[in-house]
Amino acid sequence: MPRLSATAVASTTTKSVKRRLRDYLAEHQPPAITAAVWSHLLAHLAPVSESYLRDLLRSTALPFEQPYAGIRQHTFEELEQSLGEMLAVYTQAVAAQDRARARYARRQVIAAKDRARFLTRSPRTPTERKTQKEEMVQWMLVWLENPEVFPAWVAARKRMNP
Numbered sequence: 001m002p003r004l005s006a007t008a009v010a011s012t013t014t015k016s017v018k019r020r021l022r023d024y025l026a027e028h029q030p031p032a033i034t035a036a037v038w039s040h041l042l043a044h045l046a047p048v049s050e051s052y053l054r055d056l057l058r059s060t061a062l063p064f065e066q067p068y069a070g071i072r073q074h075t076f077e078e079l080e081q082s083l084g085e086m087l088a089v090y091t092q093a094v095a096a097q098d099r100a101r102a103r104y105a106r107r108q109v110i111a112a113k114d115r116a117r118f119l120t121r122s123p124r125t126p127t128e129r130k131t132q133k134e135e136m137v138q139w140m141l142v143w144l145e146n147p148e149v150f151p152a153w154v155a156a157r158k159r160m161n162p
Contacts, residue, residue: 017048021056032063051111067105071112073136080154083109083139087147106144113140 024044030037041053054070066085072078086105093101116133119125125133139157143150 017045017052018056020045021053025060025062030062032065033057033068034065035068038065038068067101067108070108071140073112073116073133076132076136076139079136079139082112083143083150083154087143087150090147109140109143113137113144116140 021041024041028037033041041057042048042050045053051070054068057064066082066089069082069085071082071086073082086109090102090105093099093105116136119133120130120137139150139154142153
């Protein structure tokens with residue numbers, strides 16, 4: 001019996017997750033990706049990474065609740081909006097003493113920072129993109145150090161660098 005290559009196995013698994021997600025959405029027709037939908041999808045599609053599931057769901061154009069939407073960072077505007085939304089989730093979680101949700105929100109920012117930092121170190125990333133991602137890493141580091149200060153900091157930063 002011929003062995004499947006790692007690529008063939010990965011592609012089969014990917015199609016399976018996509019197909020199962022498409023079937024789930026067709027059957028349940030959720031109006032948005034809420035905490036309940038997110039949790040159910042993670043369990044229903046396991047094993048699936050959160051980042052891959054998030055990418056698949058973004059292509060559906062369904063609205064996302066934070067912190068499940070993660071941090072979008074294609075542009076500075078997206079990054080600012082995402083960090084602002086995550087700040088609201090984080091602040092509410094801290095006020096409600098929901099440590100798990102607060103940690104989850106922080107982990108989303110840390111993961112986004114790590115992705116941006118990876119791009120700054122990749123030899124395949126164009127210089128202009130590296131510069132952009134270095135600045136984005138700085139924004140996320142400020143958010144992680146003191147989330148409540150971030151909105152004022154980013155406003156000042158934008159005034160200094162229009």
